[in-house]
Amino acid sequence: MSLAELICPAGTPAALRTAVDAGADAVYCGFQDATNARNFPGLNFTPDELAASVAYAHERGTKVLLALNTYPPAGKVDLWRQAADTGARIGVDAFIVADMGVADYIARTHPQIRLHLSVQAAASSPEAIRYYCENFGVKRVVLPRILTIPEIRQIRKDIPCEIETFIFGNHGLMVEGRCSLTNYLTGQSTNMDGVCSPASDVNYLREADGSMSSQLAGFTIDRFGPDEKAGYPTICKGRYIAPHRPESYYAFEEPVSLNLSQLLPELIEAGVHAFKIEGRQRSKSYVRGVVRAFRAAVDDIRAGRQVNIADLVALTEGQKQTQGAFETKKWR
Amino acid sequence: MSITSETPIPRRPGESVVARLSCYAVQPILTRIVRRIAARHPSLFARLGPHQATDFLIDPQELPFALHLRPDPQDLVLRAVPRDAAPRAGATIRGRFMLLLEMIDAEQDGDAAFFSRDLEVSGNTEAVVRLRNALDDMDGSLAEETASMFGPPGRAILARLRRSYLDKTQTRENT
Known part of the structure; x- marks a missing residue:
């Protein structure tokens, strides 16, 4: 053993x-x-x-x-x-x-x-x-x-x-040590600066109906309903609308x-x-x-x-x- | 990093008067608490970095007032403020009072409270993360330290608050 x-x-x-x-x-x-x-x-x-x-x-x-x-x-x-x-x-x-x-x-x-x-x-x-x-x-x-x-x-x-x-x-x-999604939006490197979704670029917005949006560098990457559980504000776990998926969906991974x-x-x-x-x-x-x-x-x-x-x-x-x-x- | 706009939570009629009286009553206690923490946990300030000068609004939902914190070691501020007279904050942290207290005392995990939506943050997220990490590096229990300042009555009140919070949490989980 x-x-x-x-x-x-x-x-x-x-x-x-x-x-x-x-x-x-x-x-x-x-x-x-x-x-x-x-x-x-x-x-x-x-x-x-x-x-x-x-x-x-x-x-x-x-x-x-x-x-x-x-x-x-x-x-x-x-x-x-x-x-x-x-x-x-x-x-x-x-x-x-x-x-x-x-x-x-x-x-x-x-x-x-x-x-x-x-x-x-x-x-x-x-x-x-x-x-x-x-x-x-x-x-x-x-x-x-x-x-x-x-x-x-x-x-x-x-x-x-x-x-x-x-x-x-x-x-x-996301291929560990290779992921560049954060770089793409924030200019900071997960792999060289050591930070994925830097807090300085993260915003949370609460709506009147109790829902919450998470944003990274000004881009909305997810929106949680009033009773929905939340996740980290990382691009890989965001929900997106695409032409073939008009309802929002997890394009990469899930929280x-x-x-x-x-x-x-x-x-x-x-x-x-x-x-x-x-x-x-x-x-x-x-x-x-x-x-x-x-x-x-x-x-x-x-x-x-x-x-x-x-x-x-x-x-x-x-x-x-x-x-x-x-x-x-x-x-x- | 921008200051987040947010929708105010509706308040009950007459709350403003209750809030002002409550603020007046608790302010001497808050002043003692914050001075004691600063004296006993000086390393806390280093982790705050540039956000020692940030104005935090800590909003315990069920209390009649919010707390304004500016963790500047040269000009430390912790004061009770009526919500309708709160200063413009760089960051706001909102949740149930005992949840916030238990997070400071390492009895609750802040990320888990965020995932479950029991904890809301808005404004400067980096400031919130720095404050969370600074407080989490603090040994001991802030709640116990504060209660002990007031002897057996203080400890009895804390025990009662904890029982009440536990009961409410269990009731919520069972429904």
Whole structure:
């Protein structure tokens, strides 16, 4: 049986302590800049905060993984290199990277620290994953959320590194690390600036009938009826009117969250080493609730007990959940 | 980022008078609360960045007044305002009082409350996100701290408010 480590999100030092106390095996986080893919206003860690947080986690046997999972613009690599140097000095347990140049710098400069390949690298084939392992010494790959469990089982046999899969949270599958929808409307890059649908470009408008419209950079991307559940203001989850679909429809994806609580035993059996919970942008309340629930579930599986996971639908986007491609390629 | 236009929520007759009296009554308490938070949680202000100077209108739906917050550490403002005399706000956050309080105390998740439409935000979304993240990095319970300022009566009132909120939430979920 794999270790089934629980990898948990933290957007603030308080959230990190919450995740550690709730039973995380490892917590992932990022600095307050473009070096990570949750570069949201008021979120993330200063170097001093990260140092104190690493100390807190290590005292309790929890690892800290530093996300450096964005792509430096050409010729502007200093910020990423400095972040890696700072993370190494602080003593993080692994770097989560997507860019080959960042991976190469860390492999050469800090070879004693593990490299994990971010989902943002979109490495979904054994050939792609092996390339990162052979050239940069990657120890773990975070798989894109487009693979079925049989496919994951096969990939595990064909690669020399550990596998991490998402098990809960935001389910945005636009080709990860490649999506440019936000750039198109706002001029900011999800993959280089680290922010999808920047809050500075988001507006919510409440209508007299109780409905609400969400806008990005002045474009209406969805309108929710008075009693309708809402989702994040991302283009990929908006509803649009097209000539062939005069009623509004979800052209790309739907506001729904991934929840694999029922598939954990199968994922472990398939050789998944680590389970990732999405949500560095979420609150301590979310972190506490989700980490506790999955901690109990993983412990039950390890002990051979029946899994009886808490209902987490209230924390899901649009208050809807799916097993996505893990269950079937026909999910959408 | 533009200031969002929005439709005002209809209010009951006579509410204006009740609101003004209520504001007068609670203002000394609010002043004590905000000074105490600023003294005990100074790191909160760094996460607000440029929005320390933003005027927030926090609108607990069932209370007779709204709250005007300007989280400027040099000139901190938290005051109760009648809704019909509220200042033009850079950002507005609206929801049930205990929901707002439980979000600050990390008992409720803001995104989940937004998805369920129990929480409304308008105006400068970045300001709202910064405020949310700043408050979420605060350790301890604001509700407990505030209640403790008033000794056993304060804690009893808080417990009663929480029971009432829980009952209403459960009733709503069961219907």
